[in-house]
Amino acid sequence: MIKETVKQALQDLFPDPPPVVEELVAEAAAEGEEEKKPAKKKEEPRINGVIERDHAAHGYDIDVQLEPGQLLAAVMILDKTGFFLESVTGVDWIKEDQLESVYDFSRFDFDVCRVVIRTRTSRSEPKVPTISKIYPGAGWHERETHDFFGIKFEGHPHLIPLLLPEDADFHPLLKDFKP
Amino acid sequence: MSGPIHIRPDETFTLNVGPQHPATHGVLRVKMEMDGEYIVKAETVLGYIHRMHELMGENRTYPQVLPNLSRLDYLGALGYTHGHVLAVERAAGIEVPERAEYIRAITVELNRVASHLFWFGAFVMDLGGFTPLMYAIEDREHILDMLEAVTGSRLTYCYYRFGGLYNDVDDDFIAAARAFIPRMRKSLKKYDALVTGNIIFRKRLEGIGPISAEMCRKYGATGPVARGAGLDFDVRKNEPYSVYPEFDFDVPVYHECDSLARYKVRMDEMEQSLRIIEQGLDKLPDGPIMPKKKPKLIKPPVGDYYQAVETARGSFGIRIVSDGTKNAYRFKLRSPTYSNMSLFDEACEGMMIMDALAMMGSLDLVIPEIDR
Amino acid sequence: MSLTILNALVAVVAAIAFAALNAAYLVWAERRGAGRIQRRPGPNVNGPFGLLQPPADGIKLMTKQLMIPGGADKALFMVAPVLAMAPAITSFVTIPFSETIVARSMDIGVLMIFAFASLGGMAILFAGWGSRNKYGVMASVRAVSQAISYEVPMLITVITIVMMTGTMNLHELATSQAGGMWNWNIVPSLSSPLMPVSFLIFFICSLAETNRAPFDLGEAESELVAGFHTEYGSMGFGLFFMGEYANIVIGASLITILFLGGWDCPLGLFPGVWWFLLKIYLLIFSFIWIRWTFPRTTIYGLLNLSWKILIPISLFNLLLTAGLLKVF
Numbered sequence: 001m002i003k004e005t006v007k008q009a010l011q012d013l014f015p016d017p018p019p020v021v022e023e024l025v026a027e028a029a030a031e032g033e034e035e036k037k038p039a040k041k042k043e044e045p046r047i048n049g050v051i052e053r054d055h056a057a058h059g060y061d062i063d064v065q066l067e068p069g070q071l072l073a074a075v076m077i078l079d080k081t082g083f084f085l086e087s088v089t090g091v092d093w094i095k096e097d098q099l100e101s102v103y104d105f106s107r108f109d110f111d112v113c114r115v116v117i118r119t120r121t122s123r124s125e126p127k128v129p130t131i132s133k134i135y136p137g138a139g140w141h142e143r144e145t146h147d148f149f150g151i152k153f154e155g156h157p158h159l160i161p162l163l164l165p166e167d168a169d170f171h172p173l174l175k176d177f178k179p
Numbered sequence: 180m181s182g183p184i185h186i187r188p189d190e191t192f193t194l195n196v197g198p199q200h201p202a203t204h205g206v207l208r209v210k211m212e213m214d215g216e217y218i219v220k221a222e223t224v225l226g227y228i229h230r231m232h233e234l235m236g237e238n239r240t241y242p243q244v245l246p247n248l249s250r251l252d253y254l255g256a257l258g259y260t261h262g263h264v265l266a267v268e269r270a271a272g273i274e275v276p277e278r279a280e281y282i283r284a285i286t287v288e289l290n291r292v293a294s295h296l297f298w299f300g301a302f303v304m305d306l307g308g309f310t311p312l313m314y315a316i317e318d319r320e321h322i323l324d325m326l327e328a329v330t331g332s333r334l335t336y337c338y339y340r341f342g343g344l345y346n347d348v349d350d351d352f353i354a355a356a357r358a359f360i361p362r363m364r365k366s367l368k369k370y371d372a373l374v375t376g377n378i379i380f381r382k383r384l385e386g387i388g389p390i391s392a393e394m395c396r397k398y399g400a401t402g403p404v405a406r407g408a409g410l411d412f413d414v415r416k417n418e419p420y421s422v423y424p425e426f427d428f429d430v431p432v433y434h435e436c437d438s439l440a441r442y443k444v445r446m447d448e449m450e451q452s453l454r455i456i457e458q459g460l461d462k463l464p465d466g467p468i469m470p471k472k473k474p475k476l477i478k479p480p481v482g483d484y485y486q487a488v489e490t491a492r493g494s495f496g497i498r499i500v501s502d503g504t505k506n507a508y509r510f511k512l513r514s515p516t517y518s519n520m521s522l523f524d525e526a527c528e529g530m531m532i533m534d535a536l537a538m539m540g541s542l543d544l545v546i547p548e549i550d551r
Numbered sequence: 552m553s554l555t556i557l558n559a560l561v562a563v564v565a566a567i568a569f570a571a572l573n574a575a576y577l578v579w580a581e582r583r584g585a586g587r588i589q590r591r592p593g594p595n596v597n598g599p600f601g602l603l604q605p606p607a608d609g610i611k612l613m614t615k616q617l618m619i620p621g622g623a624d625k626a627l628f629m630v631a632p633v634l635a636m637a638p639a640i641t642s643f644v645t646i647p648f649s650e651t652i653v654a655r656s657m658d659i660g661v662l663m664i665f666a667f668a669s670l671g672g673m674a675i676l677f678a679g680w681g682s683r684n685k686y687g688v689m690a691s692v693r694a695v696s697q698a699i700s701y702e703v704p705m706l707i708t709v710i711t712i713v714m715m716t717g718t719m720n721l722h723e724l725a726t727s728q729a730g731g732m733w734n735w736n737i738v739p740s741l742s743s744p745l746m747p748v749s750f751l752i753f754f755i756c757s758l759a760e761t762n763r764a765p766f767d768l769g770e771a772e773s774e775l776v777a778g779f780h781t782e783y784g785s786m787g788f789g790l791f792f793m794g795e796y797a798n799i800v801i802g803a804s805l806i807t808i809l810f811l812g813g814w815d816c817p818l819g820l821f822p823g824v825w826w827f828l829l830k831i832y833l834l835i836f837s838f839i840w841i842r843w844t845f846p847r848t849t850i851y852g853l854l855n856l857s858w859k860i861l862i863p864i865s866l867f868n869l870l871l872t873a874g875l876l877k878v879f
Binding site for chain 2: 585588589590591685686689693765767843844845846847848849850851852
């Protein structure tokens with residue numbers, strides 16, 4: 001199954017990772033070094049690594065969180081194994097002062113495996129390398145994410161507003177956006 | 180404006196296939212640099228109908244966003260609403276009764292046929308044949324009448340609710356749907372004779388606008404664009420959802436990668452949708468249409484959830500990031516036409532403008548879906 | 552003396568009136584025909600069966616503001632519609648409607664009609680270039696190349712017929728086919744066995760010359776907005792429109808005279824102008840039918856058809872007929 005191959009290949013990106021956990025319920029806690037907190041109020045920030053998720057509960061299979069520097073290596077693994085780029089988007093975690101870029105990948109054949117790659121950057125200096133050299137389709141997705149969140153994709157050939165007007169200097173989906 | 184036209188050293192001129200144009204089916208602007216009739220470079224400019232549905236999804240509670248989804252792709256609105264309710268049901272863990280799922284599948288397939296009919300008419304009109312549009316619209320009227328009696332709207336439906344439907348179908352709908360299927364099959368034969376077998380039409384489309392499977396993979400193109408390139412990818416079969424595993428239908432795949440292949444994929448899909456509707460009507464179980472235990476306020480647990488459905492244009496995905504409150508924290512809509520259109524800039528280099536516009540028609544664009 | 556001038560004047564005015572009335576009511580016929588083919592009624596609001604639609608359209612077009620784009624070449628812009636309409640109407644002068652109804656029967660009738668038809672191509676070029684619109688220029692370039700390519704097979708076919716009959720006078724061309732269906736030029740005879748093919752070639756070429764679908768690249772509405780008449784409103788557009796329909800009537804009349812025997816009855820019984828009118832209206836109905844059935848060809852498909860298929864066939868037919876005429 002391609003899921004195992006990809007999971008193994010992605011795990012190799014993390015030299016000393018915590019053990020990969022199987023997720024059973026929607027609310028998961030990272031085992032290993034972290035203690036499981038009884039109350040859900042205070043959640044530990046997620047550490048970089050590969051998590052396998054329940055497709056029926058979440059809709060995707062492999063969840064990878066990594067540093068922006070590891071992004072290109074992970075995307076190249078997926079490109080070699082024949083995934084297609086579904087979308088690139090962002091999430092604004094204002095409480096943790098971070099902007100997250102989320103990459104969705106999926107497959108064309110019947111070996112269902114959805115991979116989600118996440119990478120977090122600080123809100124003040126959001127810089128992520130572009131994957132449009134590997135997947136040209138990311139060109140538009142990254143322009144849109146830049147429009148909505150202000151994340152700068154380094155190396156993008158044409159990072160001008162796609163959906164907002166050409167002279168827009170605001171980013172609507174940031175949580176502190178005032179229209 | 181009154182000065183002389185400047186001709187660039189390499190003798191190309193810029194042609195704006197502008198926001199107002201009969202061929203672009205919506206407000207889309209393609210800046211083309213032309214060398215005579217050949218396109219040297221094309222750049223798509225979007226944003227003319229950008230309404231920021233994703234921010235609306237964050238500012239509204241989950242049930243309040245339901246009408247927004249129909250405004251994305253108004254021709255195939257039920258497919259999008261289906262994706263949305265499935266995503267929220269997956270997130271919040273709501274069970275859907277079987278009768279509701281069957282009715283959802285039947286209405287989504289009816290909507291798919293209506294969307295493909297309209298595409299068919301508009302596409303052939305783009306190529307210069309004005310008559311099939313009228314025939315297709317007449318067939319589509321029957322579907323719209325059926326759906327209007329049940330849902331209340333002709334185009335922008337808001338029929339599904341989290342957990343099921345709000346209105347049950349009655350015997351009139353079932354009888355009308357059963358009467359429609361043989362009628363539509365006869366129409367499909369007529370379109371075959373009138374359009375598909377026409378030599379001028381074939382010459383317009385054979386070998387025009389090649390989009391290879393590798394290009395589909397790099398750009399994320401799905402739906403009939405990918406199936407016309409030889410990729411056997413249909414979310415209903417690859418990643419089954421709802422009640423589709425119960426139905427016996429084929430996924431048409433053609434390997435020629437040209438506009439005629441994409442055209443044939445859609446015509447065959449209409450026939451397959453009719454098969455699904457037939458089986459759905461036969462297997463329709465009795466029962467309730469809303470679950471007994473439905474949460475009053477929908478507050479999915481913290482986390483993110485993804486749901487993909489197969490709409491008329493490709494694989495539509497919704498990503499819901501929830502922080503436990505009654506509004507979504509992030510409401511991402513992955514529209515298939517967005518990815519399908521992104522390959523147009525690269526694919527139309529070196530083509531003549533007539534062929535490029537024929538290719539654009541075969542991509543089946545609905546611009547509000549690109550711009551959201 | 553004055554009676555001859557009066558005769559000539561009446562004849563010319565009648566020809567022009569016939570042309571203009573046809574142009575106006577052919578629009579009505581086209582719209583009703585299109586409606587019927589598309590399973591809808593067509594115009595039926597103004598007057599019974601929508602018969603008052605053309606006058607209503609005419610009044611609307613005349614009262615609209617004529618806008619000239621800034622920077623457009625005013626002279627070319629204004630001349631183009633006139634140049635589109637005038638040759639068509641002038642060609643009516645020499646077309647014989649029956650044995651006695653002909654405005655002016657000229658010995659070089661065929662040549663004159665084709666000379667005027669070429670002027671129409673110039674009108675398209677003036678319109679596209681003069682409106683200072685890239686869509687217009689592209690469309691007029693396409694339309695001119697189409698017009699030139701399709702004049703050649705048309706003329707070759709006409710030469711074949713003139714060779715067979717020995718005269719360029721349209722009146723004599725029609726009378727030489729008198730006496731029933733078997734005398735008509737479309738029927739293959741010993742000296743010209745490929746006449747039906749010639750008829751087909753001429754038919755296709757007249758579709759292409761008058762910019763009718765499936766050869767309407769000049770006004771390809773879906774790609775080039777409205778082609779060479781994008782910038783024209785009101786009477787400029789009206790003149791182009793009427794010029795196109797007048798050209799259609801001329802094309803149909805030419806086909807009738809050259810191939811179908813003019814005013815001859817199929818059984819040779821009661822020749823007269825009603826047969827002529829019946830034939831041209833049947834041909835025009837087939838033009839309308841073809842327009843609403845077929846999609847548009849591509850520019851290279853169009854030019855390929857003309858240069859690679861129609862011209863070799865018509866040349867072959869010409870040589871064959873010339874050879875066989877020597878023998879028989």
